[in-house]
Amino acid sequence: MKTLKVVKIGGNIIDDDIALAEFLKGFAALEGPKILVHGGGKLATKMAKSMNIEVQMVDGRRITDADTLDIITMVYGGKINKNIIAQLQANNCNSVGFTGADGNVIVSEKRPVKTIDYGFVGDVKHVNTKVPKVLLENDITPVFCAITHNENGQLLNTNADTVTSELAIAFADLYQVELYYCFEKDGVLLDVDDANSVIEDINTKNYETLKADGVITDGMLPKLDNCFHAITNHVSKVCLGKPEMLFNQNTKHTTIQA
Ligand SMILES: Nc1ncnc2c1ncn2[C@@H]1O[C@H](COP(=O)(O)OP(=O)(O)O)[C@@H](O)[C@H]1O
Ligand SMILES: CC(=O)N[C@@H](CCC(=O)OP(=O)(O)O)C(=O)O
Numbered sequence: 545m546k547t548l549k550v551v552k553i554g555g556n557i558i559d560d561d562i563a564l565a566e567f568l569k570g571f572a573a574l575e576g577p578k579i580l581v582h583g584g585g586k587l588a589t590k591m592a593k594s595m596n597i598e599v600q601m602v603d604g605r606r607i608t609d610a611d612t613l614d615i616i617t618m619v620y621g622g623k624i625n626k627n628i629i630a631q632l633q634a635n636n637c638n639s640v641g642f643t644g645a646d647g648n649v650i651v652s653e654k655r656p657v658k659t660i661d662y663g664f665v666g667d668v669k670h671v672n673t674k675v676p677k678v679l680l681e682n683d684i685t686p687v688f689c690a691i692t693h694n695e696n697g698q699l700l701n702t703n704a705d706t707v708t709s710e711l712a713i714a715f716a717d718l719y720q721v722e723l724y725y726c727f728e729k730d731g732v733l734l735d736v737d738d739a740n741s742v743i744e745d746i747n748t749k750n751y752e753t754l755k756a757d758g759v760i761t762d763g764m765l766p767k768l769d770n771c772f773h774a775i776t777n778h779v780s781k782v783c784l785g786k787p788e789m790l791f792n793q794n795t796k797h798t799t800i801q802a
Contacts, residue, residue: 647675666700731798
């Protein structure tokens with residue numbers, strides 16, 4: 545089986561023009577089939593605030609009303625996705641941008657209302673690999689943003705870390721999949737203010753302790769939950785850290801253990 549790298553870049557890299565350009569240059573040069581997924585939550589928050597639209601996050605997920613859905617569609621599906629595609633083309637990496645509606649790749653359903661109504665937020669139901677598979681076989685890199693659809697004409701906002709793990713799991717039938725969550729830290733830190741406190745291995749046992757101790761909170765919760773979802777569903781390797789971990793195996797990072 546060929547190896548497929550599924551890579552997610554976080555909001556702090558997207559927000560930094562220089563870091564993003566440097567990352568995309570390196571990513572473009574990676575050998576073999578690869579998929580890129582991007583978030584952009586920070587930029588969406590900035591845009592919403594500038595338009596006086598209230599921003600509400602619960603457990604790292606955005607409550608998405610109709611105005612917020614418009615903003616995220618413009619920011620994730622438009623500005624960020626197309627800017628990334630243009631930069632990859634400039635680095636000789638042919639690529640095509642996707643929301644989950646394009647090619648019917650990611651089908652979701654509106655998150656059911658329990659105690660909280662998240663609005664237009666989708667939980668992934670299934671992933672159709674057909675269209676991106678054809679691209680990968682032709683040396684073209686699919687680039688996904690954090691938008692899915694319900695097959696009834698409704699776009700839904702889906703956490704980018706979830707989009708990433710669901711894509712990785714779906715492609716594990718076709719490739720040996722390695723999943724990399726790239727953000728601005730060297731991995732999961734025991735003390736978020738101490739760059740040297742990287743936790744090299746996280747398993748289900750120490751994960752519970754890290755959550756109980758408040759080391760893993762907010763946006764890190766969906767990220768780590770998705771890591772475990774992937775490693776227990778046929779993804780061969782799951783790592784978190786700075787983008788350098790993709791280019792140099794000796795770079796410090798966190799590895800998720802099944
Ligand atoms: N224990 C921790 N280790 C590493 N990063 C942490 C930790 N706790 C909080 N963070 C913060 O979580 C952020 C990553 O989560 P998230 O907000 O989802 O961003 P991203 O856009 O990268 O997915 C990092 O920017 C980091 O500052
Ligand atoms: C439902 C939900 O929370 N969606 C996320 C999607 C973007 C995202 O996940 O961006 P980062 O990876 O940069 O945080 C949001 O709108 O913030």
